[in-house]
Amino acid sequence: MSEQVELDQLVQRLAEGDRSAFTAAFRLLWPPVLRLCRGMLRNDVDAEDAAQQAMEKILTRSSDYDPARAALPWALAIASWECRTIRRKHARRREQPEPIREGTSETDQEELHIQRELVDAAVNAMGTLSETDRETLVATFWEEAASVQGPTLRKRRERAVTRLRAAFRRLYGLD
Amino acid sequence: MDSIDLSPIERRARRSYELSRARRALLGVVPLIFVVLVAALVGHRPGSTLLIGSVAVVWGALLLWYGRDVRRAVLPGVAAGLIPLTFALCARLVGHGCTGDQCVALCVPACVVGGLAAGIAVAAVGHRDRHGVAFWLSTSGLAVLTGAMGCACVGYSGVFGLVLGYGAGLLPSALRALYSRSKP
Numbered sequence: 001m002s003e004q005v006e007l008d009q010l011v012q013r014l015a016e017g018d019r020s021a022f023t024a025a026f027r028l029l030w031p032p033v034l035r036l037c038r039g040m041l042r043n044d045v046d047a048e049d050a051a052q053q054a055m056e057k058i059l060t061r062s063s064d065y066d067p068a069r070a071a072l073p074w075a076l077a078i079a080s081w082e083c084r085t086i087r088r089k090h091a092r093r094r095e096q097p098e099p100i101r102e103g104t105s106e107t108d109q110e111e112l113h114i115q116r117e118l119v120d121a122a123v124n125a126m127g128t129l130s131e132t133d134r135e136t137l138v139a140t141f142w143e144e145a146a147s148v149q150g151p152t153l154r155k156r157r158e159r160a161v162t163r164l165r166a167a168f169r170r171l172y173g174l175d
Numbered sequence: 176m177d178s179i180d181l182s183p184i185e186r187r188a189r190r191s192y193e194l195s196r197a198r199r200a201l202l203g204v205v206p207l208i209f210v211v212l213v214a215a216l217v218g219h220r221p222g223s224t225l226l227i228g229s230v231a232v233v234w235g236a237l238l239l240w241y242g243r244d245v246r247r248a249v250l251p252g253v254a255a256g257l258i259p260l261t262f263a264l265c266a267r268l269v270g271h272g273c274t275g276d277q278c279v280a281l282c283v284p285a286c287v288v289g290g291l292a293a294g295i296a297v298a299a300v301g302h303r304d305r306h307g308v309a310f311w312l313s314t315s316g317l318a319v320l321t322g323a324m325g326c327a328c329v330g331y332s333g334v335f336g337l338v339l340g341y342g343a344g345l346l347p348s349a350l351r352a353l354y355s356r357s358k359p
Binding site for chain 2: 014016017018022023026027030034048052055056057059060061062063
């Protein structure tokens with residue numbers, strides 16, 4: 001049995017109230033969730049905090065899990081939302097510019113800052129999309145199995161990207 | 176990734192999972208709380224109605240929180256229990272039927288007939304969906320408790336009548352369903 005199918009079944013069992021599936025589901029979900037948080041937040045401490053909170057949210061919402069959908073993209077969509085919340089919190093707190101680290105040039109710092117701003121902008125734009133769109137984009141980006149395959153997935157991805165572009169344009173006035 | 180101790184994170188996640196299930200269970204029994212309040216307002220003995228209703232609410236919440244097969248017992252249990260409850264409350268409003276010199280309180284016959292109908296309804300659902308013993312017991316408990324809120328109108332005899340009617344309606348089908356499940 002593939003890991004994806006096993007995870008789908010475990011989350012479905014959790015949704016039904018089968019506690020014996022908890023540890024196995026947790027151990028299967030943790031690595032991809034942490035990987036996603038590390039990818040989005042680019043800071044190990046923040047990523048671990050976000051992953052912990054995301055795991056709590058995922059398992060809290062496991063009773064709402066729809067067995068017709070794949071569990072991993074569903075869980076990663078919740079985790080990406082959690083990362084977005086943490087980034088927003090940090091952005092609000094960041095009233096003073098960050099101190100320049102020793103050993104990094106001013107150009108590197110600027111590059112890092114621009115990259116961070118871009119990721120923030122993308123995450124914000126994603127936040128305006130529907131849960132299905134977010135799930136599709138997260139699954140595409142992390143090359144995870146989505147709840148649908150083939151032409152349906154392609155169409156769904158196309159539509160999600162179009163909507164993301166529109167949201168980006170609406171929010172920032174550029175593609 | 177390997178350096179992270181997952182046990183405390185898992186413990187916290189498990190607690191969140193249980194809390195969310197408990198919250199959902201409490202939300203799930205809100206309609207039953209409403210039924211208990213209406214029954215207490217309309218009924219003859221609000222004290223005993225509230226007492227039995229509280230047990231029914233706690234029982235229903237526990238079933239929803241636990242989940243699995245017994246979670247599906249809540250809706251049919253409450254729905255079936257509403258039959259004798261409605262009969263008993265209507266009988267209370269009518270009072271008694273008189274034939275010549277003799278007058279008979281309608282509560283007990285209403286409870287027996289309502290219990291019989293509830294038993295048949297639960298048996299039909301259990302038989303159709305091929306549920307196990309846990310479902311039959313959980314649904315029956317909830318149906319009898321819901322019905323008993325109205326049948327306590329004449330004390331224990333009303334509740335006894337309800338159980339008698341319920342058993343008569345349920346037992347044949349329950350035994351047949353459980354026997355057919357145990358066959359290889």
